[in-house]
Amino acid sequence: ENFVQDDPACAPACNGQRACGFPGKDKDCGTKFCNSKEVAGRFACNGAGLCDLDIAACDAYSCKGDACGTTCAATDDCLETHFCNAQGKCQPKLGNGIECTLPTQCGSGFCVEGVCCNSGCSDLGGTCKSPGKVGQCICPTCPNGTCRLFYRDSDGDGFGDKDGNLGTNTAVIGCVGQPPPVGYKDRADDCDDGDANVFPGQTQWFATASAGKGTFDYNCSGKVDKELPEFPGGSCTFCGPPKTCATATTCTTANTQAVLSCQLGSYLCGINPIKFCDGCGRNGFTSNTEGFRAAIQCGQSSTYYTCGSCTLAGGTVKGGSTASRQQRCH
Structure with a gap:
């Protein structure tokens, strides 16, 4: 991307009534851009006659085009910590126990029985509206009232299926504080439960895709890392x-x-x-x-x-x- 930077725009100005001065950060002198969804960048005068790079974090609205937004029409218009309310404003996500209509409104990502909950409780046979514990998933069948899922470890590598769920019989309901059944694990972090070489933290390198899902993401990082560096079009200079x-x-x-x-x-x-x-x-x-x-x-x-x-x-x-x-x- 081409950036424009105009130092002459930051030259001192005199109005005949007061001492000459350099423009400050409120004056643009070049390109404005989004450095990321959370950060906006611009070239602004630095108060000393130079056009300098200025980076600012967005408060609630996503950076789109070349600046942080001021209104919203969808969740993507807001930062991950906010949601778009009915008034078109980005509002901080709600805490557990607060009334909700959509999961995107909750910091936990779960809206159960009309309140933000600490888990997808209805899938576990529990409730999020127990008196005195609204927003907490309570399961009557568990001694301490708290239930959870355990995830199948089909390949025996010690890590539970990342996609484990009750519908596919790759997860079972259990109680917090109790050990998982044989063949199941506490955590769901194995991105390919059909190959024992695929698990979080894998450090070995492989030349063939995994036997389960056919992935090269053997360390479950969410991306494929290559062992040797590549410089397309490069030359020894x-x-x-x-x-x-x-x-x-x-x-x-x-x-x-x-x-x-x-x-x-x-x-x-x-x-x-x-x-x-x-x-x-x-x-x-x-x-x-x-x-x-x-x-x-x-x-x-x-x-x-x-x-x-x-x-x-x-x-x-x-x-x-x-x-x-x-x-x-x-």
Whole structure:
């Protein structure tokens, strides 16, 4: 995305009645944008004559377009901590025991018997309206009055089925404080209960999809992580020295290591050279000396590049190598 930053807009102004002064943060001097659903960004004068990047958290409304909203028509118009009420305003989600009409109105995500409840109680055969305990799921069949679900562990890896429920017989009702039945677990965090290699915290890498759901998300993180780095379109080049935006194609100093990607440093330099232009490999910018030059699917093999280094200042890249490597995932 292209950002506009206009320092001249922050020049001092004089009106002939008082001392000249620089515009403050209330004056825009460039692009406005949404950094995320919760955060809005803009370029504003800093009171010292420069156009600076200003980041502000949204209060209740989601950031859409280029600013935090001021009204709502749907739940998505509000932050995760709020819901859109009948007046078109984002209101904080309700606590347990407060009257509700929809689950999205409740901080717990459960609206049972017209009140926000600490669980989906009706599925457990309990009630959320016991006198003195409104908003708490109470089960008459349990000694302490509190019931819960236990989740089937079909593959025996010690983790319960993430999708376990009563309708598919992958969960059973039990009581809080009592151990789960044989073959069931307290927690539902196994994203593939048909393969014992798939479970939260898995650190091994795999070249074939799981036997159950055919996933490569072996550690149940919600995404697929790849073992080896990838830089589509990358090449072994040299980043410029600190405080420069260019990517040099020859060595700047003796024994300098070439890298496969300087794009992030150059991109940030284009946004705000004063703040971000600090070269590749500094301030957390990526500086890698090996990787694939294309996106490789899990289990596939391709040419893997290792960059060389300089022997003399101003020399050419030497010592680079290639090899066929397989991309494994989890």
